Amino acid sequence: MSAATPTIPHAHSAASAEPWVMPYKGRVGMYSLILAESAIFIIFVIAYIYYIGRSTYGPQPKDVLEVPILASICLLSSSFTIWLAERALHKRAMGMFSAWWGGTILLGLIFMIYTALEWKKLIYQDGLTVSTNLFGTTYFCLVGLHAFHVIVGLTMLSLVFLFGLMGKLTPNHTERVEVLSLYWHFVDAVWVVVFTVVYIVGR
């Protein structure tokens, strides 16, 4: 159909003199997605807070949970490294970009490995599963929902990393990479809330 739309010279020069710039649609779309995701997380967080201390039997948070300080530091500092990666991309320093981007993925992986070990301990050592008691249900759902978002984020970060290594990543993709890092910042921000609710308030 493009053949049917010949470009013709602008007859309205007065209007076209000033540039007509719209916000980047990917960014607006990601903000919208973050709004929707926030609503989902708010419901799970409210359920968690509402049910704190209401579990009638089985393991309680203070018996089995340990505060994941190292994992939290890793995840939160990954927000900083992804920002450094973005800055490198802006300067077109692709080597620096790959280094910081890879570092971000590594930090995310450490967080996921910690979560996996924590769950292994809870399930096999403490006998806490999603069906054991109310605490188990709310804990695995809230932390699991967040971990699921981390995994989705890591998958997408790794794709960008691979494209970067293959040399397919150009400065044209800067805006898309920024949208992805927006998502990663959101995942980190959610962890602040989850960490506070689960490991500080709820324990």
Add this chain to the structure above:
Amino acid sequence: MSDSALPLLGGVRDVTIDHAPPRVTSKGTFLETAHSWVVTVDHKKLGIMYIVYSLLFLVVAGIEAMVIRVQLAIPHNTFVSPQVYNRVFTMHGTTMVFFVGMPILIGFANYLIPLMIGARDMAFPRLNAFSFWMSALGGVVLYYSFIGGVGLSNAGSAPDMGWFAYAPLTSKAFSRGHSTDYWTISLLISGVGSIGAAINIIATTICMRCKGMTMFRLPLLAWIYLVQAVLILVAVSPLTAAQIMLMVDRYLGGHFFDTQAGGSAYIWIHFFWIFGHPEVYVLVLPAFAFANEIIPTFSRKAIFGYPAMVAATVAIGFVSLGVWAHHMFTVGMTSVSNAFFTLSTMLVAVPTGIKIFNWVATMWGGKIRFATPMIFSVGFVFQFLLAGLTGIILSVSPVDWQLHNSYFVVAHFHYVLVGGILFMIFAAIYYWFPKMTGRMLDEKLGKIHFWVFLIGFHLTFDFMHIPGFLGMPRHIYTYEPDRGWGPLNMIVTIGAFIQSIGTLIFVYNLVHSYFKGKEAGPDPWDAWTLEWATTSPPPSYNFAVEPVVGSRRPLWDVKHPDDLDSQWE
């Protein structure tokens, strides 16, 4: 082509006039056509598919409504068994909200917003197709329940716990088999579709506007859909979260809503209505959007109070997030909560009142043309006002203690959904059908449809209030003859039959006019927004030259270059 597009502002004629490819006369085989619709990412085709699919479900859910009405027409009726009755009213409610209301309104958004803001497509065309097919899949999954389980004879495994699915009824102990699972999964799937569509609407409205289309020149329809899309994001997501919890309870043995393990049935009610009440505004805001386009066109006046309309829409969006617990006055909240939700609910009347005032003020002194879209809109304004008034009655918590879950409530929300939203959906179809198909709907049949439907509507829903006052609860299978509800229910049922005759006339009109209707031309209503600047139906690229606008009514400027709208804004 003789039905050429109008010249656009700045003297640029749309080049489709001169350079358009010759219209393809052979349409290809049926398979080729079907394939082109399945793989399409064109917002217009997707919009039409949304609308057609919702109209099919409208007929299906309408038939379910008729089953309910026949069952309730006389006392001690045994038209269907109690089990089937429960399944039918659950499916009626769920279908009407999720597979008629949501998709038809999203369909209109899909079709109209890019055209109105002068864009070639939505911001994310492939996400758009994905959203449509998710919504469609949700409907199919829900209806598959009729043939799942014990099969058609006993209405299969269709859900039977009411469309709000209160907690103990959905637990494994009280809902054996998979009826609740069909409901949960289908709403999860269609919820993903709705969220995708909402993201698309927001990104399109904000980022795809043509040159000169500032936010305060945006057609009110696009403005309202922007607010509606934000509401979808913050309302449907909690439902998705609650459905995930329900799935965890049912499949993984979780305890979210299991009172024996310390869980709470009460929190499901909160979660459901945190979705459920904004959902009402998700459904009704597009009706306002259609009225904002149709009433000015047929009153031959610009909309009265454009900024007030925008402000009122945003205000409705915010207020609607703080009213959900007025569905819960009888569960035993504190009196502070009761007072808060009574007041917040009453507050909704202020922005909606502003809107009704503005519509009436738009008509006031206008040169009104009573074409079919306009008479439906006038009916809408009147009926929506009445529906709002019964809403204010119900918002008073002590009155609600008396009327809660009675037929008064059923009558109230059907007054909004049918008298308000469905009337505007009819108006919108009469108004934009010429744009979508290139042919006019038959005016005479349209007027007959209006009057038949109007009479049926008032017979049904005016009289439905009274059994509510007399104490008839909703969801009941049958009732005793000595309650005095019999004659009233008979009138309601007769009204429902008259409404279905009206709907049949409408369906006949749609089919007949699609093939035999008179040619519409690009701008049959002499309207002012950009969708009327291109041919009917528009080419796949919408506008050969991206339009440039200088006011809220770009086509007014084109038609009256000596009296530009911009000088009055």
